[in-house]
Amino acid sequence: MGWKEDGRIAEAEDGAANGDSNGSAVYDPTKFDEDGKPRRKGNVMTTSAHVITAVIGSGVLSLAWSIAQMGWIAGPSVLLLFGAITYYTSCLLADCYRSPDPVTGKRNYTYMETVQANLGPKQVWACGLVQYSNLLGTSIGYTITGAQSARAITKSNCFHSNPDSPCLRSNNGYMISFGIVQLVLSQIPNFGELWWLSYLAAAMSLIYSTTGLGLSIGKIAEGGYSHGSISGTSIGDPSLAGYNTRAQKTWNVFNALGDIAFAYSFSMILIEIQDTLRAPPAENKSMKRATLIAILTSTGFYMSVGCAGYAAFGNASQGNLLTGFGFYNPYWLVDFANACVVVHLIGGYQVYTQPLYAFIEEWVSSKFPKSNFINKEHYVKLPFGEPLPINHFRLVWRSIYVVMTTIVSMLLPFFNDILGLIGACGFWPLTVYFPVEMYIHQTRLPRWSQKWILLQSLSVVTFVISLAAAIGSVASIVSDVQGYKPFSNNA
Incomplete structure (x- = not known):
C-alpha cells in the first residue's frame, strides 16, 4: 500500500x-x-520571493502619479502608513494558518478555509466573493500593464528610428500575446511548483524598479524641471488635463489611495503562500519573517521609485512611470526595464491566479467525484524533467479564464483606474477586516479591552479610506470611458 x-x-x-x-x-x-x-519544501527565502512577486507588481509604476496627487508630505506618509498596516495585519493573518493553535492546530489551506475555521460559514461567502473577485481583477490589471509596457518598447523604438511617424500602437496585440503565454503557464497544476517563476519575477521587479529609480535620478540631475510641491497637483492648472475643478482633484486623490492600496495587496494569497512552507520551524514564525523581509524591501523601493519619479516629473508625473520615459535616452535602458516589467507580470499573474484555479477545481471535484473528465490525470512525457500532468477540466476551464480576462482587459485598458478600484475593493476586507476579526476570535480578545478597541478603530479607519478610494476610482473610470472606443488603435 x-x-x-x-x-x-x-x-x-x-x-x-x-x-x-x-x-x-x-x-x-x-x-x-x-x-x-x-x-512542503518552502522556506523563508522562497516565501519572501513569492510575497515580493505579489507585492512589487504593476502598482510600483503608479506611485509617482499617486504622490503627485497628494504632494510631498501626504504622499510618502500615506505610502509608509499602508506598508505598516499591511505588515501588522499580515502577522495577525499568519497566526491563523493553523487553528485553533497557531503552531500545532489544524492547517487551513486557503484564505477561505481560514475564515471558515475562525468566523464560521456566514462570513465565508462574503470573503470568497471579495477574495476571488480581487484575484480576477488583479489578472485583468496585470494583463493591461504587461501590454502597456510591451507597447512602450515598440513605440520607443519606432520613434527613435522614424521621428516623423506618429508610431500608433494598439494594446490589443500585446494583450493577446500576454494571454497566450498565460494559457501555457496556467497548465502548471501546483502552486508550489512555481517557485522558480517567483524567483525570476522577483528579480525582474527589482531590476525595473532600480532602473526607474536610476532614470528618475538622472532626470532630476539634468535640472530645469519641476520637482513637485507640498500639496501636489493644483486645481485649475491648464497644463494638466483632469485637474480643472476641485471635484476632479478630489477624485484623483481618492484614486491615488486606491493605487497605493493595490501596491500592497497580497493578503488574499498569504495563506496559500504560507501553505508552501516546511516545518519546523513553525509556519507562522517563518511567514512573519518572510513578510517582514518582503514589506521592507517593497516599501524601500516604493519610497525610492515613487519619490524619485515625482521629483523628476513633478505634477506632470505619468500614470505609468516607465512609459513616461519612453522617448528619453538611453532608450534601450527604458526598453530593458519595460521588458522586465512584462516578465515580472507574467509570473505575478500566475501567483495570483493559481489560488483561484485551485479553489474552482477542488469545488468542482467535490461535486463530481466520479467524473473522469474532471478528476483523471493524463501524463505527457517531456524531453526533460518529470512528466507533465494534464487534466481535461483544468485545461478547458483555465483556458476560458485566461481568454475572458484578456477580453475584459481589451475592453477597459485604464491602468490607474482599474488598479485603484481593485486596491480599494480588496484592501479593507482582505488586508484588515478579516485578519483582525480572526485574530480577535482565535485569541479570545475581550470585547472593549484596549487592544480590541485599537484593532476595531484600525478597521473602521481603513474602511473609510477604502470607500473613498473606490468612489474616486469609479468616478475616474466613468470619465475615461466617455469617448473611448473599445478595440481601437490607442496611441
Whole structure:
C-alpha cells in the first residue's frame, strides 16, 4: 500500500495512514506532511520571493502619479502608513494558518478555509466573493500593464528610428500575446511548483524598479524641471488635463489611495503562500519573517521609485512611470526595464491566479467525484524533467479564464483606474477586516479591552479610506470611458 497523488491533493490509500492489516506502516515523514500532502519544501527565502512577486507588481509604476496627487508630505506618509498596516495585519493573518493553535492546530489551506475555521460559514461567502473577485481583477490589471509596457518598447523604438511617424500602437496585440503565454503557464497544476517563476519575477521587479529609480535620478540631475510641491497637483492648472475643478482633484486623490492600496495587496494569497512552507520551524514564525523581509524591501523601493519619479516629473508625473520615459535616452535602458516589467507580470499573474484555479477545481471535484473528465490525470512525457500532468477540466476551464480576462482587459485598458478600484475593493476586507476579526476570535480578545478597541478603530479607519478610494476610482473610470472606443488603435 502507498500514497497516490491526483495532481492537486495527495491522499492516502485506504488504511495507509495507520498501516495495513499486515502491520506495514507507510507514512513516511520525509516525503509527506502530517496531513497526507507531499512534504512542503518552502522556506523563508522562497516565501519572501513569492510575497515580493505579489507585492512589487504593476502598482510600483503608479506611485509617482499617486504622490503627485497628494504632494510631498501626504504622499510618502500615506505610502509608509499602508506598508505598516499591511505588515501588522499580515502577522495577525499568519497566526491563523493553523487553528485553533497557531503552531500545532489544524492547517487551513486557503484564505477561505481560514475564515471558515475562525468566523464560521456566514462570513465565508462574503470573503470568497471579495477574495476571488480581487484575484480576477488583479489578472485583468496585470494583463493591461504587461501590454502597456510591451507597447512602450515598440513605440520607443519606432520613434527613435522614424521621428516623423506618429508610431500608433494598439494594446490589443500585446494583450493577446500576454494571454497566450498565460494559457501555457496556467497548465502548471501546483502552486508550489512555481517557485522558480517567483524567483525570476522577483528579480525582474527589482531590476525595473532600480532602473526607474536610476532614470528618475538622472532626470532630476539634468535640472530645469519641476520637482513637485507640498500639496501636489493644483486645481485649475491648464497644463494638466483632469485637474480643472476641485471635484476632479478630489477624485484623483481618492484614486491615488486606491493605487497605493493595490501596491500592497497580497493578503488574499498569504495563506496559500504560507501553505508552501516546511516545518519546523513553525509556519507562522517563518511567514512573519518572510513578510517582514518582503514589506521592507517593497516599501524601500516604493519610497525610492515613487519619490524619485515625482521629483523628476513633478505634477506632470505619468500614470505609468516607465512609459513616461519612453522617448528619453538611453532608450534601450527604458526598453530593458519595460521588458522586465512584462516578465515580472507574467509570473505575478500566475501567483495570483493559481489560488483561484485551485479553489474552482477542488469545488468542482467535490461535486463530481466520479467524473473522469474532471478528476483523471493524463501524463505527457517531456524531453526533460518529470512528466507533465494534464487534466481535461483544468485545461478547458483555465483556458476560458485566461481568454475572458484578456477580453475584459481589451475592453477597459485604464491602468490607474482599474488598479485603484481593485486596491480599494480588496484592501479593507482582505488586508484588515478579516485578519483582525480572526485574530480577535482565535485569541479570545475581550470585547472593549484596549487592544480590541485599537484593532476595531484600525478597521473602521481603513474602511473609510477604502470607500473613498473606490468612489474616486469609479468616478475616474466613468470619465475615461466617455469617448473611448473599445478595440481601437490607442496611441
